[in-house]
Amino acid sequence: MTETDVKVLNEILTEKQKEIAPELNESEFFEFFSAQEILRNYSLSPNEIQNGIVGGGNGGTDGGIDSIYLLVGGRYVSDTEAAEDLKALKQSVVIDLILIQSSREETFSMDRVLRMGETSENILSLGRGPTEFTEKYNDSLLDAIERFRTGHRVLVGKFPTLNLSFFYVTKGQTTKISDDVKKKATGVEGKAKALLATVTKSTFTFVGARELIELAIKPPKKTTPLPYIGLMDSPKGGYAAFVKLSAFYDFITDRDEMIDHLFDFNVRDYQGDVEVNKGIRDTLAKAVANEDFWWLNNGITELDPVLRTV
Numbered sequence: 001m002t003e004t005d006v007k008v009l010n011e012i013l014t015e016k017q018k019e020i021a022p023e024l025n026e027s028e029f030f031e032f033f034s035a036q037e038i039l040r041n042y043s044l045s046p047n048e049i050q051n052g053i054v055g056g057g058n059g060g061t062d063g064g065i066d067s068i069y070l071l072v073g074g075r076y077v078s079d080t081e082a083a084e085d086l087k088a089l090k091q092s093v094v095i096d097l098i099l100i101q102s103s104r105e106e107t108f109s110m111d112r113v114l115r116m117g118e119t120s121e122n123i124l125s126l127g128r129g130p131t132e133f134t135e136k137y138n139d140s141l142l143d144a145i146e147r148f149r150t151g152h153r154v155l156v157g158k159f160p161t162l163n164l165s166f167f168y169v170t171k172g173q174t175t176k177i178s179d180d181v182k183k184k185a186t187g188v189e190g191k192a193k194a195l196l197a198t199v200t201k202s203t204f205t206f207v208g209a210r211e212l213i214e215l216a217i218k219p220p221k222k223t224t225p226l227p228y229i230g231l232m233d234s235p236k237g238g239y240a241a242f243v244k245l246s247a248f249y250d251f252i253t254d255r256d257e258m259i260d261h262l263f264d265f266n267v268r269d270y271q272g273d274v275e276v277n278k279g280i281r282d283t284l285a286k287a288v289a290n291e292d293f294w295w296l297n298n299g300i301t302e303l304d305p306v307l308r309t310v
Contacts, residue, residue: 005173017029032049035102059139083148083151117184118134168205185206
């Protein structure tokens with residue numbers, strides 16, 4: 001039920017705010033949290049998430065957009081200088097422009113959809129300058145608009161894939177959005193493609209309390225290469241790859257912290273300076289010719305349906 005979803009979401013928000021950003025007020029943290037969860041697969045840093053929030057800028061309005069992110073090849077473009085440097089990229093470039101409206105309301109409003117559409121029209125009408133926009137936007141939003149236009153200008157000759165994504169986030173229930181609001185969101189999608197010919201795909205997504213909870217508890221997707229130094233195949237199919245311990249350590253950690261979501265929930269983490277771990281460390285530090293680290297420390301290996309070794 002909606003009331004339960006909102007209660008659970010509020011509990012998550014309270015705990016996460018204490019952990020991540022106690023200095024923010026509730027509205028500011030909801031903007032941060034929404035953007036963080038929507039962008040989770042891009043692995044942006046907290047500073048990059050905060051950098052994309054334009055709702056609190058000075059000198060004007062936010063145009064109904066709380067956050068805006070330009071990503072090229074999955075990497076966040078933080079300023080116009082970085083956008084200008086994109087000209088060094090080769091072909092097959094993918095641009096993602098992500099616009100997010102975050103509201104702690106428990107409904108989805110037609111007015112907010114209309115305002116997002118109007119601001120996106122200003123952004124995508126490349127010949128339209130700030131003095132011709134339908135609102136006087138704040139400095140943060142104007143900077144984000146300029147950043148996108150700079151990136152688009154230097155990359156357009158490479159015929160990039162340009163994906164435009166609108167996200168409207170509230171604590172409401174997406175199953176109760178009125179048909180008129182849905183229809184207007186579809187119109188915003190279509191208008192974006194009509195305004196700028198280079199837009200490959202335009203999508204408008206509603207995110208309610210239930211969807212935000214599901215995002216929060218879902219492990220992020222991330223592709224990370226693990227270089228190997230040798231490969232052994234089996235006559236019955238399958239392979240065993242050999243990697244350096246240092247490379248494996250880099251693969252499973254981030255700033256010396258274990259990346260927990262890479263592992264199943266029942267995989268034990270490092271348990272501290274206990275006897276078992278001391279023994280594992282000793283076999284690494286004090287190599288003995290007749291001892292095989294693999295057989296001493298690999299846990300349980302199934303050799304065939306009958307024989308197993310510990």
